[in-house]
Amino acid sequence: MPMRIALIVSVALGLLLAACTTPATAKKPPPAPAYDTRPEVRAFADEMAARHGWDARWVLLQLRGAKLQPMAQRLMMPAPPGQPKNWAAYRDRFVEPQRIAAGAAFWQAHAEALARAEARYGVPAEVIVGIVGVETFYGRVMGRYRALDVLATLAFDFPTGRSDRSAYFRDELEQLLLLARHEDVGPASLTGSFAGAIGLPQFMPGSINRYAVDFDGDGHIDLTASAEDAIGSIAHFLAQHGWRSGMPATFDVTPPDDAAQRAKLLAPDIVPSFDAAAFTAAGAVLSPAGQAHDGLMALVSVDNGGAPPSFVAGTVNFFVLTRYNRSSYYARAVLDLGAAVKAAR
Known part of the structure; x- marks a missing residue:
């Protein structure tokens, strides 16, 4: 025991000496130029x-006034290789009791605006509610980064190690300054995600300038404080990207057993490319509603880890949802959350 105590004391003294001497000898990196x-x-x-x-x-x-935001650089990097994609696990992050309850409360509080948006743009209330829930948990998680810092960092100090998107973020920085001038606010006052997305619907500044609407009639667009503006803006965005009123986004489908025919239907990915007759000819079995659909569809596949993938037939409206976020997992989560909230009401 005495030898162990002596060793501990020796190590502790060494660490203390290092702590005392390091600040005097270490050099801090020079501050980034303004x-x-x-x-x-x-x-x-x-x-x-x-x-x-x-x-x-x-x-x-x-x-x-813009400051380098290292967190934006780190979060912009691709995730390290890990577990395979798992639709069931992804869905469970969003379609869960707390988020469903928050969605029902959001719908109750803003029922008039949701009904008005559906009447004007043809987008069902449950789809709008699903988007707000997946994007920001109904306003609980909107991001606290200054958009000016994030966009300046990604415009002029985009991290190396992945495909360069600095040109895109320079455009978004310009759009942020345009937004600030139009709304007569300081650019530094606008906050959002690590990528510069703002408000309840997480619109990038360019999307705000192109698609956001003053849905509460106060003469300003505020996607952070005005749920009405957010609701109308989401519906307007989807309508502008081709949402078709009254059309389901998906139909149930059993894919073909034949590998070549399945690959043929999967080749266009989420782009609607085949009518119901083509699905049937390839050996896919559509639900009765899908068989009656007179538009084009895509065979949409999502992985389930080590289990077999899941499939739906996605219509034009499913494809429109992926213009909001280019992920079939995202679009399906939006639809499932919206349906769960509607059922809970």
């Missing part, structure tokens, strides 16, 4: 000012 001083940012400001007839000094003044 964005408004960098040549590429100044060129961005000049180009943007020329496009919109602004003073470039105003653009630089806004960017002077």
